[in-house]
Amino acid sequence: MELFTQGKTNWKYILIVLISTILVSGGVLGYLRLTKEEFEISPIEISEKVAEKEIICDVSDPLYCKNDQDCICRERGCFMGNKYYYEKCINKDKLCFHHCGFYGLTIISKCSQNKCTFKLKRL
Incomplete structure (x- = not known):
């Protein structure tokens, strides 16, 4: 609370914390961008066994x-x-x-x- 009650504000300390925060968050975002992997979506193939089971289930009451x-x-x-x-x-x-x-x-x-x-x- 002394920060608000005193007439003086330690602007140097606030500036150092702000610059450190920007540098750390920039480093994290840069790391995430470099390690991002692209995924390829392949079409789903239905095996004969699954297709046969579905036909049995659709026909049966x-x-x-x-x-x-x-x-x-x-x-x-x-x-x-x-x-x-x-x-x-x-x-x-x-x-x-x-x-x-x-x-x-x-x-x-x-x-x-x-x-x-x-x-x-x-x-």
Whole structure:
């Protein structure tokens, strides 16, 4: 606070700090400009295996079922539907907590007219 309360200001000190700041920031910016790398973006190629998997997933019905055991609800992958579709086509990295039921509730899955149906039921 003495800087503002005194009548004198040490202009030499302020000038030295200002020049030092300019030199350091100029050096940093110069270094960044010299070390900047150019990246080349290459086109993405879809392998046959990935393309085949997508075709299988597009054609299949995720809700098709033959019996009640075909219908599942999984929090890993945030999925409700056919278990075979889940195994082949769903990315299981995504995780949805409480997706298959809430506190005091659970989801009951049934196969009705070859379609998986889901209802909430109290425990």
